[in-house]
Amino acid sequence: MVNLERHSRHVLLPQVGAEGQRKISESRILCIGAGGLGSPIIQYLAAAGIGHITIVDDDTVDISNLQRQTIHRTSDIGTPKAESAKRFVNDLDPNISVESFVQRISDENASEIFAGHNIIIDGTDNIPTRYLIDDTCKKLGITWIYGSVYRFEGQVSVFNFNNGPTYRDLFPDPPPEHLIPSCSEAGVLGVLPGLIGCLQVTEAIKIIVGIGEPLSGRLLIYDSLESTQRILKFGSTNNEHVQEPNPSHQETMFQAVDSAQAIAKMNDGWEPYFIDVRSMAEWQQARIASAEYVCPHDEILSAVDKIPKDSDVLVHCRSGMRSELAIMQLIQAGFNGERLFNLKGGIIGWAESKPEDIIQG
Numbered sequence: 001m002v003n004l005e006r007h008s009r010h011v012l013l014p015q016v017g018a019e020g021q022r023k024i025s026e027s028r029i030l031c032i033g034a035g036g037l038g039s040p041i042i043q044y045l046a047a048a049g050i051g052h053i054t055i056v057d058d059d060t061v062d063i064s065n066l067q068r069q070t071i072h073r074t075s076d077i078g079t080p081k082a083e084s085a086k087r088f089v090n091d092l093d094p095n096i097s098v099e100s101f102v103q104r105i106s107d108e109n110a111s112e113i114f115a116g117h118n119i120i121i122d123g124t125d126n127i128p129t130r131y132l133i134d135d136t137c138k139k140l141g142i143t144w145i146y147g148s149v150y151r152f153e154g155q156v157s158v159f160n161f162n163n164g165p166t167y168r169d170l171f172p173d174p175p176p177e178h179l180i181p182s183c184s185e186a187g188v189l190g191v192l193p194g195l196i197g198c199l200q201v202t203e204a205i206k207i208i209v210g211i212g213e214p215l216s217g218r219l220l221i222y223d224s225l226e227s228t229q230r231i232l233k234f235g236s237t238n239n240e241h242v243q244e245p246n247p248s249h250q251e252t253m254f255q256a257v258d259s260a261q262a263i264a265k266m267n268d269g270w271e272p273y274f275i276d277v278r279s280m281a282e283w284q285q286a287r288i289a290s291a292e293y294v295c296p297h298d299e300i301l302s303a304v305d306k307i308p309k310d311s312d313v314l315v316h317c318r319s320g321m322r323s324e325l326a327i328m329q330l331i332q333a334g335f336n337g338e339r340l341f342n343l344k345g346g347i348i349g350w351a352e353s354k355p356e357d358i359i360q361g
Helices: 017-025 038-048 063-067 081-092 110-114 127-140 192-209 247-252 259-267 280-285 297-306 321-332 346-353
Strands: 028-032 052-056 097-101 119-122 143-150 153-159 218-223 228-233 255-258 273-276 286-288 313-316 340-344 358-360
Touching (some): 038 052, 081 097, 119 127, 143 192, 192 218, 259 340
Parallel strands (some): 313 340
Antiparallel strands (some): 153 218
16 A cells, blocks of 8 residues: 555656555565665665565674664664564554564575565675575576675675576676675775665665666676776676676676686796786785786776786786676776686685795785
């Protein structure tokens, strides 16, 4: 039932109107995570009038969360986040149906929890969980909306929309879990999850109402320090788990090697142009002797004149994620993906395989 008074500002929009708001009120959305990203997601889903919201989170509210997890209060410390979030929604709009699960999404429960929802929104900022979300959504034919925050940068995309590209198309291979720092380890600008979470809800409303162009096959990257955003395009590999070369998607293909493979190839005579796309501070702290520092990954387009297009290029960062994004930008700039190699595991993997190559300080 549409509350025309509560949602009048939506109804006034000709692209939404009463019919669009009806679609919103009849939709069922699952938000996985009620933390930094989940907080703005849940808040704005409820404010928009989503008919049913399911919240899944196994964590409890901690005082350190309150810097960015704005649906929780000091009085909620020690309370399960899923229950605190449910109370928030009930207080904001008692007409919304809310279901909460104080548990973690797993292989055993994902399909059962996902079933019956129109859209899944990722508020976990957890890489292994994203692969589980992606595989489950592909199996069930459900669209899901990805969001990620890291220090001062955020990302948003839409996966499995009308059987479009998936998360595995963008990131075929998960890095080792211990190589990816969490917010508690790396830090995050407090307002950044709010910005990214709101963008995720924007995508959900667009899909529900049927307006605009969803971020399917496109990755939005937001840099809060520069107040800039970029769009990187990617395509489907038509493969459920592994990104294999496909002539029709040549512009999105690139190679991947781990440190052991790269070292073995170099010992056999391979001479790639080896570049480091971490921050200058990281490079000054520790670096691979044979790699040349170029620039941070998000500035790679300013350094394309330094990178040869007629030879293989091996790109590394800390763990292999930022270097993958840098490679995608190089492909957009006209580089041949077949000659671009991402170092899986980054400098951490290289230090494990060949520690004598690491220069400290």
